[in-house]
Amino acid sequence: MPAGVLADLLIALPALDALKRAYPAAAITLLGRDWHTRFLRNRPGPVHDVVPLPPISGVSSSVGGGAVPDEVYDDLRSRRFDVVVQMHGGGRDCNPFVRRLGARLTAGLCAPDAERLDRWIPYIDHQHETLRSLEVAGLVGAGTADVEPHLSVIREDWSELNRRLGRLPKGLVAIHPGAPDPRRRWPPECFAEVADRLGRPVVVTGTESERDVVERVAAAMKRPGHVVIDELSVGGLAALYAACDLVVSNESGPRHLAAATGTPTVGVYWCGDLISRGPLSRGMHRPLISWTIQCPACDGGSVGSLGCGHRSASWVAGVTVDDVLEQAQDLLR
Template identity: 60%
Template sequence: MGGLVPGVERIAVLRANAIGDFLLSVPALDALRSAYPDAKLTLLGLPWHAGFLEGRPGPVDEVVALPPITGVSTSEGGHPVPGGLCEGLRERAFDLAVQIHGGGRYSNPFVRRLGARVTAGLRTPDADELDRWVPYVDHHHESLRFLEVAALVGGRAGDRAGGLEPRVAVTGRDREELAAAFGAPPPGLVAVHPGARDPRRRWPVERFAAVADRLGRPVVVTGSAAERDLVEGVVAAMHRPAVAVAGTLGLGALAALYERCDLVIGNDTGPRHLAAAVGTPTVAVYWCVNLVSYGPLTRTRHRPLISWTTGCPVCGADGVDPRGERCPHDVSWVRDVPVDDVLEQAGDLLEETRIAEGATRRLRG
């Protein structure tokens, strides 16, 4: 653990990627905010960060949306740092620049060009050093990794209410957007999210449908516009009615919808993190390797079901070595997780919610 940097008035934090990746960094952002309560914290992110975080209570004061930069704000090649960008950011006179973006091969040179008095972050052996750094190693939980970086400059884990799990506030604007696009969610609603960016992390749609049918609850199936086939596939496979919501809700409205649910069931994906961050219990299917880096850190309200498949079901290619070649097959690596196991955890969490709601009603009555 490092000491506080004296005289910090402006902090830049680089974290320019997707919603789940951002949410995993929130405990570290909270730790930085607690360590430097009077400093202005600027997130160097993407345009969606700016829209989602505007007016939302939390540790971030402002967002600078970066253009595509290879290794910094996009994984695509051929996007150098635009001329004048770093010079413009230097004019903000950051006292502290923190890299919680990755191993640092591309991001550390970018952070050093910001001209901050002190830089801190992650580093693989082939990356430039920052003033304070911790090694970036495989198979480490992302939230804990970023908290190690915050600790380099005096940030402490769990200073805020809620501890190690990320929290995100739902705003009145979110709820208004939900009402306009969806209406009033019914009591006892359960959300099912069958999508995941990597098709190998997707539990089969017919198994989501089987769980949703057997819960006997009102069900909404969520997904992006690109996941419409998955969403409609779950609804079509169900014997009970369900509402399909594919690409019609922004992130804020989706957060408000999950806030109104008694449970969210899904894969290892950003919406699972979003549901947990707004305080909703979750059940999710995880591939064993991804659970280490992206799984929930607590089990009271979040239950991961784990697939122990370590090789491609088609060709047997090893999936554990992060330096190995990815085989071309996109079949599910998590289909071995049984329906009954997911149903058992879902029922357990719903029963706990029912008991807690009953106790609350008795106290109010």
């Protein structure tokens, strides 16, 4: 079932791997987006093929989207799926969609107001999303002891990286200062200080929507670094992170991407995000946690509330540079 953004796919990878190990002869089809097709093409892993869906409200799109076109149902039913597994949230919108695909068995998550599938577990807040997905895989007999995602970096990824950025210096550290929610962003000057004090070659990565924060980090650095903004595909970015000795990041898709390639990471997390999306092991991945539970700008807004309107105040600014640096240096030893 659909994985929308990068982190969603990577968080679900252990469950997809478990399904493939349990049913090695099965062909796993991911119902996703166009970028999944490009990213997963020729890449070793559990996914056999991808069916990109149009923007469908609550199914393949969290913002906007419309109803499911009849031709989409016709195409998916013609594939005669034996099992459809739903790992895409509580199922209010997804589960009716799943039920209409004509599979012999459906399994997945169900919020209290969601249509029930043949096999289901309740969708309850404050559970790690990887463990949640593994519970869903368990509904159809797939289990695993490996809870971290693993992603192969393929020849096309390395070729793109070499073509775009050329020869990279040894000892490279990547800084990714962006995050979809500005409240989850560590201050740019903190990232810059970490980069300077590590004393290593640094690349600062981001998307076009994060250009401002990326450039603020680069401007605050006393030592020169290389800026990479939307120059690479997801596969090329995976190769870049795989070539690094360390990635320092907010909670974001790129942190999950770096971890999946086997590169050590230091992540700055708000406490609620750590519960649901943090790394599950500590040997190579170190989260630093902010315990802020009220708006730092006014002390008025609480967790889950946007009433105060302070969307840009960082809820993770209390994490210290020294703490991040300590974990980074330990991983680089």
